[in-house]
Amino acid sequence: MLVDFRPGLRLTGKNAVDITASVTPVLEAVAGTGGDLTGVRVACDWIQYRDNFRDVVDVRPVMASPDPAGSPGAAPPPAGVPPYAVEVAVDVRRSGDIADLKELAAARLRDGSVGRVFLEDWCPESASCIWRFNALYWSALALWEKAVGRGYEQALPGGESDARNQAAARDLITGLFADWDLLSATGALPAELYVAELGVGNGNQARVFLDEFRDLDRAQGRGYYARLHYFMCDYSQHVLDLARETVAGHAAHVSSIPLDAQRPLTALGFLRGRVWLLYISNVYDNLPTDEVAQLGGRTYLVQTRAYLPQAAAAELAAGVSADPAELPALVRQLLRLGPALLADAAPAHIGGTEPAVRFWRQVWSAIRLEERYVPLTGLDLYPVAPAVSGEALRPLLESGADIRVQVSNGAVASFVDSIALLRPLGKLVCHDLFATDPQDYRSGFRGPGKYDGSVVNWVNGILLAHVGRRIGFEVRYEPFRHRSGGHIITMTAQATD
Numbered sequence: 001m002l003v004d005f006r007p008g009l010r011l012t013g014k015n016a017v018d019i020t021a022s023v024t025p026v027l028e029a030v031a032g033t034g035g036d037l038t039g040v041r042v043a044c045d046w047i048q049y050r051d052n053f054r055d056v057v058d059v060r061p062v063m064a065s066p067d068p069a070g071s072p073g074a075a076p077p078p079a080g081v082p083p084y085a086v087e088v089a090v091d092v093r094r095s096g097d098i099a100d101l102k103e104l105a106a107a108r109l110r111d112g113s114v115g116r117v118f119l120e121d122w123c124p125e126s127a128s129c130i131w132r133f134n135a136l137y138w139s140a141l142a143l144w145e146k147a148v149g150r151g152y153e154q155a156l157p158g159g160e161s162d163a164r165n166q167a168a169a170r171d172l173i174t175g176l177f178a179d180w181d182l183l184s185a186t187g188a189l190p191a192e193l194y195v196a197e198l199g200v201g202n203g204n205q206a207r208v209f210l211d212e213f214r215d216l217d218r219a220q221g222r223g224y225y226a227r228l229h230y231f232m233c234d235y236s237q238h239v240l241d242l243a244r245e246t247v248a249g250h251a252a253h254v255s256s257i258p259l260d261a262q263r264p265l266t267a268l269g270f271l272r273g274r275v276w277l278l279y280i281s282n283v284y285d286n287l288p289t290d291e292v293a294q295l296g297g298r299t300y301l302v303q304t305r306a307y308l309p310q311a312a313a314a315e316l317a318a319g320v321s322a323d324p325a326e327l328p329a330l331v332r333q334l335l336r337l338g339p340a341l342l343a344d345a346a347p348a349h350i351g352g353t354e355p356a357v358r359f360w361r362q363v364w365s366a367i368r369l370e371e372r373y374v375p376l377t378g379l380d381l382y383p384v385a386p387a388v389s390g391e392a393l394r395p396l397l398e399s400g401a402d403i404r405v406q407v408s409n410g411a412v413a414s415f416v417d418s419i420a421l422l423r424p425l426g427k428l429v430c431h432d433l434f435a436t437d438p439q440d441y442r443s444g445f446r447g448p449g450k451y452d453g454s455v456v457n458w459v460n461g462i463l464l465a466h467v468g469r470r471i472g473f474e475v476r477y478e479p480f481r482h483r484s485g486g487h488i489i490t491m492t493a494q495a496t497d
Ligand SMILES: C[S@@+](CC[C@H](N)C(=O)[O-])C[C@H]1O[C@@H](n2cnc3c(N)ncnc32)[C@H](O)[C@@H]1O
Pocket: 138, 161, 162, 163, 198, 199, 200, 201, 202, 205, 233, 234, 235, 236, 239, 259, 260, 261, 262, 280, 281, 282, 283, 286, 287
């Protein structure tokens, strides 16, 4: 048996994790199964997100073959004896408080899936319905915020977005002006100056940028503001409308573009090679991702399936006069139609928009992800993003001991697509939660977690930098300069020549 205790730093200090209370009972339950323990992996995490997709103890099969059904023509399983057969995952933030942790772990090991109501079949995490919940949250944000009585920013780290930090915007604008002054002196500065922001939220980032830009320009008398055009891009029309109101004072300089941040070129193709600044904050961590792992020298894709635990499903079903077995269909209707129309489609269960929002929030709160590890037959056959093969993950996966990482498929796709918009001197600036060292994955939990109705995963900065280098971009990371103590990192990407 191998015990991988990732949050090592939590073993010391004032509120140190008590291993005897939070891990030993799980090991006793594993030993109590009487089975062969050589293939057991116990993975201990400190899940910092109070709302998340994990149970206190989860049991994850480690599949020997990529095709459990063994269908003819399927890729052959890797040669040799698989190192692990099962992973037992423990959230040590909560496990020490469970009265009978050993019995809970034993029950999970006997058959943890009993009574669960599944909302989907096994799939890579990026294809899970949790991402449709995420999109629903941004499209029906007003209904959610009204129901919870607070804005989305309050769920972000620090309670507000660093995107509205004036000093950060000023730094960025000063850099732009310096580049433009040089070009302007030789008459080489184009007439129109384009900036694009992906994932605009309530528009505060855009407003701070535009206010600072106008004020600095006025003070310096360069006339850049008159030439500026700012493209606010998002996939939620509601968010775009909200942002539009926030920047009403700059209306003549702003366009709103509905687009998927994973494929910005589809809508912004006309700006190819013309953008000076691509500005992104707290969006990459909100884009779909898979997870892959290197365990005992083999590479696995984490497959997931969303479910409602038995007790939560019973309570939810009772609240909407339904049988638990009817919940998956009701959830599918919610995701397809949104809460405002759900009552019309399911009048026997939902009495209006308010009950529909309540149902939505309760389902989201209850949703968990069951996981299993499925062998990858070759990294080259696993697509990270269009035109980016899984081979790009090899340096990270082979960087040492067992490791499990986010692939950040959506962020990589967005990055590769959007940098084509940049001018040769243009840059992409992104404030977000980044893992920038392989050790980040071996020492802490990087997602997924829930921020109100949305999903958060730390972004694989190591992979982004590697992908950037391969296509001629230098990617740099530094802690967000204008607030101390947070986890936000600023990524800057610029062409190397
Ligand atoms: C956490 S908010 C960040 C808002 C703002 N940038 C900030 O830092 O305060 C995430 C934003 O990304 C948008 N978003 C998420 N996924 C997207 C996608 N696939 N395409 C476009 N926008 C997306 C959401 O609608 C939302 O406006």
